[in-house]
Amino acid sequence: MRSVAVVGASLAGLSAARSLRKQGFDGRLVVIGDELHRPYDRPPLSKEFLAGTLGEAELALEAQDEDLGAEWLLGARATGLDHARRAVRLADGREVRADGFVIATGAAARALPGSAGLAGVHTLRTLDDARALRDELARGGRLVVIGAGFVGAEVASTAYALGIDVTVVEAAPTPLAGPLGETMGAVVSALHTDHGVRLVCGVGVKGLSGEERVDAVLLEDGRSIPADIVVVGVGARPNVEWLEGSGIALDNGVKCGADGRTSLAGVVAVGDCANWYDPRAGHHRRVEHWTGARERPDAAVAALLAGGAVEPGVPRPPYFWSDQYGVRIQFAGHAAGADSVTVEAGSADGRDVLAVYRRAGDPVAVLGMNQPRLFMRWRKQLAATAS
Secondary structure (H helix, E strand, O other): OOEEEEEOOOHHHHHHHHHHHHOOOOOEEEEEEOOOOOOEOOHHHHOHHHHOOOOHHHHEOOOOOOOOOOEEEEOOOEEEEEOOOOEEEEOOOOEEEOOEEEEOOOEEEOOOOOOOOOEOEEOOOOHHHHHHHHHHHHOOOEEEEEOOOHHHHHHHHHHHHOOOEEEEEEOOOOOOHHHHOHHHHHHHHHHHHHOOOEEEEOOOEEEEEOOOEOOEEEEOOOOEEEOOEEEEOOOEEEOOHHHOOOOOOEOOOEEOOOOOEOOOOOEEEOHHHEEEEEOOOOEEEEOOOHHHHHHHHHHHHHHHHHOOOOOOOOOOOOEEEEEEOOEEEEEEEOOOOOOEEEEEEOOOOOOOOEEEEEEOOEEEEEEEEOOHHHHHHHHHHHHHHHO
């Protein structure tokens, strides 16, 4: 293999490029990104960057002296993959030909239907999104966050610290029940009410009102919540539309094996767009976490360079963290399928809990709130048990 094109220039794409060089690939390396920015760190966008305590230069993922010997095509959106010709088509009419491909196009924030063109309505996924929202928050006003997932909760926490009036609306009866389960989802989401942030659960959003600018969020039960700024945090969809018709298998992203290999030879996928097979669970999972984008490219690149001759290992259990209202929340593993949750240290009321999720007596996940040392011990134990 003499040339590789990495499609996607965020953390997963950068990690893949680094892995290629680390694993001895010395051929032509092209990195294609639809944003104009060099790779940057996304987790701070909803926290320190939004609060104005972290600058853009500090978001950079590359060291100042780092040189991967790559050709960077930024501001170039991929529109198609021609596997027979080994080429990626770009929106500006160019194409990039290569022997191997790493798909790392990530995911895009889901928008609220009918909100296009209405000022004051934001999603938060990119640096440009964060710039626009930061400018709005600096002017103050009433903020309504639609969706009490981790991004929405972090935005609410940041805005609260800035002195902004915040309401969070969640369609599910219990926020975070999906990733954390109902019991611990309720404990973590109670951080909102602990700090006087209004939390409205169990009701969907019917729409938004306003002429040129939003002035209220309309709920399905007939209520109306006044709003000067709205942040929509209702999940993300994998950026894989450009691969339709390419012959690559798509199923909630790019469908991959346990090592990132796709249905097309010489093509692997990593990051938020990749739906990897999980041998522990016996089915595919799409993991949208920083650690997955950082760690999994090593395995995918090894499979790409070896042509699939290397036996795939077992990926580490997914890990993510969140900072809300001064509390560090850490989670590893999968809560789905657990038949019990026990508090091993701290207390739910004290918001310093260490909880272990088990299935048939075996640990499958762990949650920590301001319990970093104990959490890391359990995370290591979980990884050892799962391998």
